[in-house]
Amino acid sequence: MRLSKVLKALGGCIKKYQNEADFEFGGIEMDSRKVKPGDLFVAISGFQMDGHQFIDEAIDKGAAAVIGENDLDLKVPYIQVFDSRLALGRAASTFYNHPSRKHTVIGITGTNGKTTVSYILKHILETAGKSCSLLGTVSYIINDEVYKPSNTTPDALQIQELMARSNDEFVVLEVSSHALKQYRIEGLELDYGLFTNLSHDHLDYHPTIEDYFEAKTLMYNYMKPEGAAVISRLSEWGDELASLLHAKDMPVYSIGYDDCHDLKIEDIKLNGQTRFDIKLGGVLYSLTFPSPGQHNVYNAAMAFLTAVKIGIKPDVIIEALKTFPGVPGRFEMIPHPEGATFIVDYAHTEDAIEYCLHAAKEHEAVKINHIFGFRGERDKTKREHMIKTSAAMSDEFILTFDDLNGVSEEEMIKELQELNDRFGMNKGRVIADRTKAIRTAWETAKKGEWVLITGKGPEEYQSMYELPTTSDKGTLQYLQKMQNKQQVIG
Structure with a gap:
């Protein structure tokens, strides 16, 4: 595609254009490691990395032109824009012919x-x-x-x-x-x-x-x-x-x-x-x-x-x-040999948790146990409301690890304990290891009980836990398998 066609699509996004030229370019990249000779490189200012730091690397790899936000003097055509993300969307749509x-x-x-x-x-x-x-x-x-x-x-x-x-x-x-x-x-x-x-x-x-x-x-x-x-x-x-x-x-x-x-x-x-x-x-x-x-x-x-x-x-x-088969990790039911029902769900807001717990009540659960946690470095303002909802609607709950996202285990355990002490209504406890929390509920579950495990859904764990599993569903399947083995041996 000719660069002039992308320039036309950018329109009012363009702040300044240096080293003007028009030529055919072969692709668009925002990752300098993927740049091939003749590509257009778009430098994005991210939350952790700034793509402008990798412009020289992109040019060394053969980038024929660059789009970015900073005022730079480059040896290739450089289109300075007001917002690189906006420019990327318009350039990509044009390149792939809308x-x-x-x-x-x-x-x-x-x-x-x-x-x-x-x-x-x-x-x-x-x-x-x-x-x-x-x-x-x-x-x-x-x-x-x-x-x-x-x-x-x-x-x-x-x-x-x-x-x-x-x-x-x-x-x-x-x-x-x-x-x-x-x-x-x-x-x-x-x-x-x-x-x-x-x-x-x-x-x-x-x-x-x-x-x-x-x-x-x-x-x-x-x-x-x-x-x-x-x-x-x-x-x-x-x-x-x-x-x-x-x-x-x-x-x-x-x-x-x-x-x-x-x-x-x-x-x-x-x-x-x-x-x-x-x-x-x-x-x-x-x-x-x-x-x-x-x-x-x-x-x-x-x-x-x-x-x-x-x-x-x-x-x-x-x-x-x-005939709807359901969604992986969305109110996914796993049966328990004692007649309990285990649920894996992605719910991670007050409303979503309330929906899940309410569904268990609608199905006349004789007891509701809820296992959930919070993601480090994410919205802390909703945590109190989530615990209050669980405390009000569950018979008991377990606070455990979700994705820590760089927060230390000690810091997260401390916060879970403090939140439970303040808002748990004496129904909650903290078991930091997510697989141990699930195992605890599995080993004590009785007929008619519903155990809801929320927050992760189908996502894989980011942390290493005691059981050799990589997801909530995988943990339940592992516990099923181990229990079946014990029954065979017995």
Whole structure:
């Protein structure tokens, strides 16, 4: 691609252009280690590393031109921009020939539910005979190939490359607030923008909940001219977003409990199986969904309304919902030989934990035990609320390690003890080793008890623990295996 074409796409991003030239370049890189002769290198000021420090290395490796923010004098064409992240998104979209235009793209944002809604939508579309890529927290799935994710939302360069590689008709994309603030979806064009909810999270990154909400609204700046919003108006944040988008004359479709919504949720039954009715276009539909919990009613309703707007027939959607296989690490059930139920879930906010614990109560758990922890160097303001919720809704809980992220074990243990002493209502204890915490619950579990292990979901452990396992599910499977061996020996 000719450099002049990228320059045109950058437009007002450009602050100054030194050593002007026009030529064909072969690729775009933001990692100097990956630069090949003839590439365009984009220097990004990251949170841990500053790409400007590696410009000389990139040039030595053959970078033909550089984009960056600092005022520099280089021996190759240098485009100084106001924001390198913004420039990267526009340059990558141009280089890959605006790949989102060849797909129907569904962006999903919100604090909770993004992953589950994305998997439900993928399942509905594939049941209807459509092909669908998925980019999200659990995995990136492109042309039926599964890749381990680097972030909930890929960086701007990776996301354009994945979109270009996809031959699928649809692409479903989880869009985090971090991604929106960092212009990771710059250059994308969305057909549908879904908003699930907003609750207390990421206030280590966002100064206020209002700033967090404002970041979520940025997704709607990337809609195609005919694009539409699908919003859960089960909270005041959904109402506020709907008002903002109505003011911009964007089509808005909503779910809620009132007749004014495009999809009205009615008659939820959660005793052992998730059943509920919806009213859509004056027609009443009865739905059965395998995933437990009221929050999954909302997730299924969001997917249902979106699929209808895409053009999928309601009877196809109803059948697809019946056979939904679930999401790895999202309310994933592991049976216990004594008749207890163990749950692995990604829940890491007050609301998400409440959803999980409430689902256990709905299924008439005779006792609820909750195992969870906190990530080091992350939003500390939500920890008190998470413990208060668990203390109020569990019979007992265990505080344990999550990802330490550089925080010392001693410091994290001290904080867990202090939080438990202040807010635990004498129901909690601290077992720092996550695998020992899970083993303790496994060895004492009785029939009818529910044990919820939250915070990690399908993610692998970052720390070494006593048991030779790498995830919460892996720990439970190891304990199952060891117990089966003992029974055979006995």
